[in-house]
Amino acid sequence: MLEAESVSRFRLKRILDELASKEGRGTELISLYIPPGRRIHEVLANLREEYGTASNIKSRTTRKNVQEAIEKVIQRLKLYRAPPKNGLVIFCGAIPQNGLGSERMELYEIEPIEPINIYFYRCDSRFHVEPLLDQLKEKETYGILVIDASEAALATLKGRRMTILEEYHSGVGGKHKTGGQSARRFERIREMEINSYFRRVGNHVNEKLLGIEDLKGLILGGPGPTKYDFAEGDYLNYMLKKKVLAIVDTSYVGRNGVEEVVSRSSEILKGVRYSEEKELVQRFLYEVGHETGLAAYGERDVRRHLESNTVDMLLISEKLSQIHVWVRCKACGYGEDHIMEKHKLPKFQQDLVAANCPKCSNNTLGVEEVKELLDEFIELAEKAGSRVEVISTETDEGVMLLRSFGGVAAILKFKASH
Numbered sequence: 001m002l003e004a005e006s007v008s009r010f011r012l013k014r015i016l017d018e019l020a021s022k023e024g025r026g027t028e029l030i031s032l033y034i035p036p037g038r039r040i041h042e043v044l045a046n047l048r049e050e051y052g053t054a055s056n057i058k059s060r061t062t063r064k065n066v067q068e069a070i071e072k073v074i075q076r077l078k079l080y081r082a083p084p085k086n087g088l089v090i091f092c093g094a095i096p097q098n099g100l101g102s103e104r105m106e107l108y109e110i111e112p113i114e115p116i117n118i119y120f121y122r123c124d125s126r127f128h129v130e131p132l133l134d135q136l137k138e139k140e141t142y143g144i145l146v147i148d149a150s151e152a153a154l155a156t157l158k159g160r161r162m163t164i165l166e167e168y169h170s171g172v173g174g175k176h177k178t179g180g181q182s183a184r185r186f187e188r189i190r191e192m193e194i195n196s197y198f199r200r201v202g203n204h205v206n207e208k209l210l211g212i213e214d215l216k217g218l219i220l221g222g223p224g225p226t227k228y229d230f231a232e233g234d235y236l237n238y239m240l241k242k243k244v245l246a247i248v249d250t251s252y253v254g255r256n257g258v259e260e261v262v263s264r265s266s267e268i269l270k271g272v273r274y275s276e277e278k279e280l281v282q283r284f285l286y287e288v289g290h291e292t293g294l295a296a297y298g299e300r301d302v303r304r305h306l307e308s309n310t311v312d313m314l315l316i317s318e319k320l321s322q323i324h325v326w327v328r329c330k331a332c333g334y335g336e337d338h339i340m341e342k343h344k345l346p347k348f349q350q351d352l353v354a355a356n357c358p359k360c361s362n363n364t365l366g367v368e369e370v371k372e373l374l375d376e377f378i379e380l381a382e383k384a385g386s387r388v389e390v391i392s393t394e395t396d397e398g399v400m401l402l403r404s405f406g407g408v409a410a411i412l413k414f415k416a417s418h
Contacts, residue, residue, distance in 0.1 A: 004387060012113060019129050020126075020129050023095075027124050028066055028093050030066075030091065031089075031091055032090045034087055034116075035118060047121075051067055069092045077090075086111055092108070093105070113135055140159075140272070152222075153255060153258055157274055159273045159274065167254060170194070198230050205236060215243060220248070221250045221257060223251055231247055245265075248264050262274065262278065273392075277398055278395050281401050287411060299373065306381055311412060311413070312386060312411050313410065315410065316374055316390055319402055320373055324370070325339075326370075329359065331360050386410075
């Protein structure tokens with residue numbers, strides 16, 4: 001079963017953050033980017049040249065570490081007949097573990113999520129992860145303008161992030177209810193005020209959105225006919241007018257109106273992660289709210305369903321910070337496990353030193369294994385053939401998944417029997 005894109009991106013982002021935090025002692029860390037069409041024997045020849053050049057390094061320790069890293073990369077590359085379809089990236093070097101002299105040789109091998117188009121070799125005091133980080137950046141942006149006669153809100157939607165750029169208040173008075181000439185005069189003044197308000201909003205939209213190179217389109221929304229008056233008038237730059245993808249009816253303006261536009265434009269915004277994540281969690285919330293028996297949440301309940309292979313889709317928060325800790329007695333083999341927040345592990349280990357085994361009463365308990373709960377659940381789901389979606393906290397729904405449902409939820413294949 002192919003790994004879900006949200007899982008691939010999450011795992012890549014986490015390893016790149018880890019690599020970016022590592023520092024070498026001097027220029028000892030190798031970054032090697034190999035594009036898909038590059039011949040492996042050419043890369044090996046280049047690396048052997050670099051190995052020879054490294055013999056001129058004056059510092060004996062640096063020379064030894066660089067040559068050892070190059071040799072390690074060469075040995076790894078010999079396992080390949082050709083680069084994978086998206087290319088190959090290898091990071092290798094001596095990383096200090098605990099001060100001078102504690103260096104340990106580490107090698108990381110990454111297949112990019114998109115094809116890389118550069119051949120790049122660099123020996124530095126850090127790993128160069130920028131080209132891979134660029135692949136994680138969302139590339140398409142949508143503009144959203146929600147407007148009525150009293151207020152407006154302009155937002156951009158890019159990948160997982162929705163940003164309110166500006167909120168406007170019109171200052172336009174309400175409609176005049178009495179008749180006669182004063183009513184007509186009042187209406188003329190009101191029309192002039194609305195026209196001025198539209199121009200102000202239009203100028204801001206042009207200013208904010210025209211500079212966005214990857215602007216995919218603009219969606220207009222709002223309650224009543226005002227949005228159509230704005231769309232048909234001469235307020236937007238002609239280039240933005242051509243990018244209007246839809247005009248959507250909403251009940252609200254402001255941020256709530258923008259959220260409504262996103263919810264009602266799912267077909268247009270198909271593939272935009274923000275919209276996808278809202279839909280995924282809303283689907284789960286529907287099952288919970290309608291008590292269909294097709295929803296499960298919380299660590300224990302979801303684990304039980306994963307182990308019995310009844311999960312259709314696992315929703316897991318990328319901010320899930322719990323770990324699974326296994327404890328074992330070295331004397332009698334007694335074991336137990338605990339779920340806890342990651343920051344509590346040092347104190348838990350400290351308390352374990354003074355604890356006696358419940359089975360043999362010996363002071364021989366120790367932590368046998370620690371695993372991130374997020375990784376464990378993804379592995380369980382992949383083993384069961386269940387779809388996995390890693391959900392951010394950029395949407396209200398994503399925040400709800402984390403805070404109200406413990407960050408772990410599932411939509412089941414069929415109604416659970418108790």
